[in-house]
Amino acid sequence: MLKKIFPKTLLGRSLTILFMPVLLLQLVMSYVFVDRYLSKVSELLAGSIAAQVAVLTSVLEGEDLPKRDLMPLLNQHFGFEVEVLPPQSPPTTLETAWLEEYLMRALDLHLEHAFSTKLGEDLSQIYVYTSDHTYRFTFEAKRFFLKTTLVLLWWALLTPFLLLCIATVFMRNQVRPLRHLALVVEAFGKGRAIDPFEPKGALEVRRVARTFHAMRERITRQREQRTQMLAGVSHDLRTPLTRMSLQLAVMPETPDVLALKEDLQEMTKTLEGYLSFARGEGAEAMVEIDGPTFMEGVLKGVSSERIFATLPPEEWHLMGRPHSLHRCLSNLVHNALRYASHLWLEISVDEGGVSFLLDDNGPGIPVSLREEVFKPFIRLEGSRNPATGGTGLGLAIARDIARSHGGDIELDESPQGGLRVHLFIPS
Numbered sequence: 406m407l408k409k410i411f412p413k414t415l416l417g418r419s420l421t422i423l424f425m426p427v428l429l430l431q432l433v434m435s436y437v438f439v440d441r442y443l444s445k446v447s448e449l450l451a452g453s454i455a456a457q458v459a460v461l462t463s464v465l466e467g468e469d470l471p472k473r474d475l476m477p478l479l480n481q482h483f484g485f486e487v488e489v490l491p492p493q494s495p496p497t498t499l500e501t502a503w504l505e506e507y508l509m510r511a512l513d514l515h516l517e518h519a520f521s522t523k524l525g526e527d528l529s530q531i532y533v534y535t536s537d538h539t540y541r542f543t544f545e546a547k548r549f550f551l552k553t554t555l556v557l558l559w560w561a562l563l564t565p566f567l568l569l570c571i572a573t574v575f576m577r578n579q580v581r582p583l584r585h586l587a588l589v590v591e592a593f594g595k596g597r598a599i600d601p602f603e604p605k606g607a608l609e610v611r612r613v614a615r616t617f618h619a620m621r622e623r624i625t626r627q628r629e630q631r632t633q634m635l636a637g638v639s640h641d642l643r644t645p646l647t648r649m650s651l652q653l654a655v656m657p658e659t660p661d662v663l664a665l666k667e668d669l670q671e672m673t674k675t676l677e678g679y680l681s682f683a684r685g686e687g688a689e690a691m692v693e694i695d696g697p698t699f700m701e702g703v704l705k706g707v708s709s710e711r712i713f714a715t716l717p718p719e720e721w722h723l724m725g726r727p728h729s730l731h732r733c734l735s736n737l738v739h740n741a742l743r744y745a746s747h748l749w750l751e752i753s754v755d756e757g758g759v760s761f762l763l764d765d766n767g768p769g770i771p772v773s774l775r776e777e778v779f780k781p782f783i784r785l786e787g788s789r790n791p792a793t794g795g796t797g798l799g800l801a802i803a804r805d806i807a808r809s810h811g812g813d814i815e816l817d818e819s820p821q822g823g824l825r826v827h828l829f830i831p832s
Contacts, residue, residue: 416573416580423572428565435561443558447507450549454531455511457483458542462518462533465489465540484548490539495519495532504550524549582606586614593621595811595831596726597691646673689726696721696759700752703734711742715751723759723830725810730830733806734761736799737814737826741765745823758812758831767823775816779804803828 412418461483501509505524512520512531519534529549531542582605593599599621604614650669656662700716723730741748745767753760770778777783781801804814812830819825 424569451507451511455515459515486543488541493539495534582610596809693722712748717754721754729806733803736803740799761828763826764819764821765823766821769824
């Protein structure tokens with residue numbers, strides 16, 4: 406339950422860790438303040454007012470002095486404005502606030518007559534009902550409840566939110582370098598060019614940024630060395646194959662020579678497949694690719710009777726290396742048509758990227774082997790004879806290209822009865 410409501414971002418979790426203890430502490434302090442200090446002070450003030458009202462009522466009910474002579478004295482020495490009203494009946498129903506209940510309990514303890522109260526923001530009133538008169542005592546509300554107490558209470562409750570605002574400003578500045586680093590890492594994972602940047606932020610964030618720089622340099626250097634090595638290997642292997650091809654071309658076409666030519670062609674094709682897989686994306690740059698033009702090139706040469714394509718109605722684009730993506734999707738299309746009679750291709754575009762769904766009506770691939778077929782040189786047919794399906798590198802090359810763009814390839818059951826291939830390329 407807590408995992409669902411707990412913030413997912415570093416900024417949200419940091420602010421929660423800072424804010425929640427302060428909020429809980431302030432709530433506890435506010436409760437203690439209301440329960441102990443405010444309640445006790447309110448009881449004392451209410452008891453004082455109730456005692457004075459009881460004494461004044463007893464004096465007014467006496468006959469020692471005329472009531473008109475007592476009024477100025479009561480107002481001067483006790484701070485009450487007393488009015489003598491005709492006898493009235495006390496109200497039957499009373500709606501009291503929580504603070505007014507302290508005064509009601511104190512009056513009930515000190516007075517023998519019926520009474521009622523009316524608290525206001527500036528002036529408050531107490532009505533005492535006797536058999537002959539009704540006395541209205543008017544006094545300043547601050548004698549019972551100070552406004553500074555309410556301000557103090559609100560300050561205790563709002564302080565955590567003020568601290569939250571201040572912490573948010575500072576935490577944003579601390580999280581910003583980490584967000585920038587995350588975007589750089591994501592771009593590098595998608596194979597895109599990264600502009601150099603100066604590590605900023607806390608020492609730990611700078612250390613992570615410097616470590617990432619070192620890792621990126623090592624990976625880039627390894628790619629360059631691999632490309633150079635493959636260029637040398639390609640040259641060393643192509644030279645003897647070319648020499649053999651030329652020698653066979655001038656020889657009489659005997660059955661043995663024809664068999665050697667076929668073996669030489671298979672060897673050349675296999676070598677091209679090995680080098681394509683090992684070379685990966687090479688040094689091709691990431692560009693924005695026009696979707697319709699790209700698909701026209703991929704489906705060129707494919708019989709329209711065997712493939713049913715559903716393309717987006719509007720113009721669409723994708724980010725990637727054109728030749729690498731062309732090789733990736735072409736491998737998937739030709740691999741499907743090698744084992745199936747028809748292929749259904751559906752392309753959908755959204756904010757996240759471009760999805761390619763390829764459904765065929767072939768024999769499909771068992772669930773237990775769907776990850777195995779992505780390994781290099783793995784073929785369900787069991788051999789590596791190109792005449793029976795290639796070298797077993799088609800899906801491996803396709804997934805390698807998809808992942809170098811930050812995407813992936815997944816296999817599933819097809820509604821057409823064969824295999825579904827889902828290729829996703831992020832935007």
